[in-house]
Amino acid sequence: MSLIIFLLWVVNIPFFVHSQADPRGYLLDCGAGEKNGSSIGDLKFTTDEGFINVGNITSLKTPNLVSILSTLRYFPNDSARKYCYVIPVIKGGKYLVRTTYYYGGFDGGQEPPVFDQIVEGTKWGVVNTTEDYANGLGSYYEVMVMALGKTLSLCLARNEDTKSSPFISALELEYMDDSLYNSTDFSKYALVTVARSTFGDDGDSITFPDDKYNRMWHPFKDSNPVVESHSNITPSDFWNVPPAKAFHNAITTSRGKTLKIEWPPTSLPSAMYYISLYFQDNRSPSPYSWRVFDVFLNGKNFFLDLNVTTNGVTVYSNQWPLSGQNEIVLTPASAIPVGPVINAGEIFQIIPLGGKTLTRDVAAMEELARKFNSPPPDWSGDPCLPKENSWTGVTCSYGEHIRVVAVNLTGMRMPGLLPPDVANLTALNHLWLGGNKLSGNIPELGSLKELQTLHLEDNQFEGKVPQSLGQLPEIREIFLQDNKLNGHIPSELENKKGLSIQM
Ligand SMILES: *[C@@H]1O[C@H](CO)[C@@H](O)[C@H](O)[C@H]1NC(C)=O
Ligand SMILES: *[C@@H]1O[C@H](CO)[C@@H](O)[C@H](O)[C@H]1NC(C)=O
Ligand SMILES: *[C@@H]1O[C@H](CO)[C@@H](O)[C@H](O)[C@H]1NC(C)=O
Ligand SMILES: *[C@@H]1O[C@H](CO)[C@@H](O)[C@H](O)[C@H]1NC(C)=O
Ligand SMILES: *[C@@H]1O[C@H](CO)[C@@H](O)[C@H](O)[C@H]1NC(C)=O
Ligand SMILES: *[C@@H]1O[C@H](CO)[C@@H](O)[C@H](O)[C@H]1NC(C)=O
Numbered sequence: 088m089s090l091i092i093f094l095l096w097v098v099n100i101p102f103f104v105h106s107q108a109d110p111r112g113y114l115l116d117c118g119a120g121e122k123n124g125s126s127i128g129d130l131k132f133t134t135d136e137g138f139i140n141v142g143n144i145t146s147l148k149t150p151n152l153v154s155i156l157s158t159l160r161y162f163p164n165d166s167a168r169k170y171c172y173v174i175p176v177i178k179g180g181k182y183l184v185r186t187t188y189y190y191g192g193f194d195g196g197q198e199p200p201v202f203d204q205i206v207e208g209t210k211w212g213v214v215n216t217t218e219d220y221a222n223g224l225g226s227y228y229e230v231m232v233m234a235l236g237k238t239l240s241l242c243l244a245r246n247e248d249t250k251s252s253p254f255i256s257a258l259e260l261e262y263m264d265d266s267l268y269n270s271t272d273f274s275k276y277a278l279v280t281v282a283r284s285t286f287g288d289d290g291d292s293i294t295f296p297d298d299k300y301n302r303m304w305h306p307f308k309d310s311n312p313v314v315e316s317h318s319n320i321t322p323s324d325f326w327n328v329p330p331a332k333a334f335h336n337a338i339t340t341s342r343g344k345t346l347k348i349e350w351p352p353t354s355l356p357s358a359m360y361y362i363s364l365y366f367q368d369n370r371s372p373s374p375y376s377w378r379v380f381d382v383f384l385n386g387k388n389f390f391l392d393l394n395v396t397t398n399g400v401t402v403y404s405n406q407w408p409l410s411g412q413n414e415i416v417l418t419p420a421s422a423i424p425v426g427p428v429i430n431a432g433e434i435f436q437i438i439p440l441g442g443k444t445l446t447r448d449v450a451a452m453e454e455l456a457r458k459f460n461s462p463p464p465d466w467s468g469d470p471c472l473p474k475e476n477s478w479t480g481v482t483c484s485y486g487e488h489i490r491v492v493a494v495n496l497t498g499m500r501m502p503g504l505l506p507p508d509v510a511n512l513t514a515l516n517h518l519w520l521g522g523n524k525l526s527g528n529i530p531e532l533g534s535l536k537e538l539q540t541l542h543l544e545d546n547q548f549e550g551k552v553p554q555s556l557g558q559l560p561e562i563r564e565i566f567l568q569d570n571k572l573n574g575h576i577p578s579e580l581e582n583k584k585g586l587s588i589q590m
């Protein structure tokens with residue numbers, strides 16, 4: 088999996104506008120605390136409290152800062168394996184997730200930290216805002232991803248280059264209707280935004296309400312001639328529903344000439360990409376307002392004999408290999424009295440998803456996290472994924488199904504209960520919870536057919552020793568001493584060879 092990210096230049100710090108009534112999107116002003124979030128125009132960001140349980144909050148003193156950038160949440164605990172937001176969503180829904188960062192020297196340092204970002208258990212990139220920050224800019228990243236369950240997790244994590252606390256300034260989720268980008272199989276892949284450009288523009292970025300999905304379209308201009316459109320398009324007639332405003336201008340060239348555009352402006356890592364290009368004949372509608380040309384990408388046919396009318400058209404490829412610098416070349420058909428034209432383009436890197444831990448195990452682990460009074464701060468998001476960022480004390484197997492095989496929170500002095508749902512972790516080999524302050528009964532564990540070692544010593548468990556412990560074929564250690572238990576060990580275990588029991 089590629090760990091390379093794309094930094095989108097935020098020339099004007101983004102102005103997100105959002106309909107307050109839409110429950111399918113979230114605009115979170117990270118670190119806003121008890122206060123309401125920021126409002127800019129119609130847009131309303133709310134605090135991130137309630138979506139995350141870890142991290143500290145602070146505000147920047149920098150004058151004239153866009154309000155959403157002036158507070159942030161940061162994560163000083165360098166032993167936590169990830170820091171996760173968990174956000175209620177529509178299961179199976181497709182979301183555009185946007186993370187925004189502005190360092191502002193919040194920790195007294197000179198350089199922003201470099202760290203990973205993880206969505207739904209898949210590492211989707213590295214956050215490195217060093218260059219933007221040096222230029223006085225904020226940075227943002229986007230990924231389009233399907234929600235695997237009723238919540239979506241977005242986590243930050245340290246990596247080997249992380250030298251100070253990771254942080255985040257804003258987090259947005261925008262629901263994308265089913266028809267958008269639907270040629271991608273979102274059960275296997277996510278799309279990381281590389282560029283979303285409107286050609287021939289040099290003004291502000293286009294966003295909500297012009298784009299009802301709150302996507303950001305950035306102006307892209309080169310030395311080619313620019314034309315203005317003389318008729319409006321209908322967004323719903325196009326694949327991916329681009330905003331009408333994205334068609335106001337276009338890049339063109341004169342009759343008979345080939346149009347060349349170096350786009351996207353950044354050099355790309357070798358990978359597969361999703362590309363969609365948007366075209367409209369800019370002239371007033373008439374029986375003759377159409378033009379025909381070939382579309383090439385780095386010398387390869389992207390689309391031949393494209394007939395572009397005043398109604399416009401989208402051309403896309405859902406998998407296209409690219410690397411390094413890229414060039415779009417539009418070659419007019421012979422005898423066409425006008426040159427080619429192009430209005431807008433989008434390009435995403437396709438990243439494979441890292442999989443998902445077995446749903447039943449995830450549900451059981453989430454129940455443990457709820458019943459333990461103060462589980463480790465990284466007990467949030469996927470318990471096993473990414474592999475390097477599993478929950479503290481949790482070990483997993485990464486076969487066909489990703490399963491929890493060991494839970495070890497020895498000696499944490501943590502109060503709480505051990506819920507019966509622990510028995511749903513049927514791949515568990517080792518359960519070590521000694522040296523805590525867990526109380527209540529020990530649940531029935533007869534379904535843990537793989538369990539080899541059970542350490543519940545030195546807690547405050549009471550009641551009877553569950554007789555289902557007699558049904559564990561693999562068990563070789565049972566430590567239950569220093570509790571308030573009564574009863575006796577199950578008779579099946581009395582003469583079991585190689586079994587070590589302490590009560
Ligand atoms: C937060 O917003 C609500 C409604 O928008 C308002 O009633 C309330 O007074 C605000 N609270 C603060 C602390 O600004
Ligand atoms: C972060 O907050 C915790 C408690 O909320 C506090 O104990 C800790 O000192 C804070 N860390 C920093 C670096 O401010
Ligand atoms: C930091 O994280 C580790 C690992 O999750 C946890 O054991 C520890 O209690 C955390 N420390 C604080 C101060 O929260
Ligand atoms: C972060 O970006 C800066 C500027 O582009 C670069 O010099 C630095 O090597 C990058 N850091 C890492 C760890 O990749
Ligand atoms: C994708 O959406 C378009 C436009 O709504 C629709 O015509 C097409 O059938 C959809 N394709 C898939 C694979 O769902
Ligand atoms: C392009 O489309 C227009 C409108 O549908 C049509 O009138 C014209 O003949 C087409 N041109 C070619 C070369 O196919």
Ligand SMILES: *[C@@H]1O[C@H](CO)[C@@H](O)[C@H](O)[C@H]1NC(C)=O
Pocket residue numbers: 447450451454508511
């Ligand atoms: C554990 O399994 C039982 C029986 O299948 C089920 O009723 C329960 O909801 C599961 N617990 C969790 C947390 O999913």
Ligand SMILES: *[C@@H]1O[C@H](CO)[C@@H](O)[C@H](O)[C@H]1NC(C)=O
Pocket residue numbers: 493495496497517519540
């Ligand atoms: C569980 O953790 C304790 C303390 O860190 C360690 O001594 C023990 O070996 C661990 N158990 C397993 C099965 O890894």
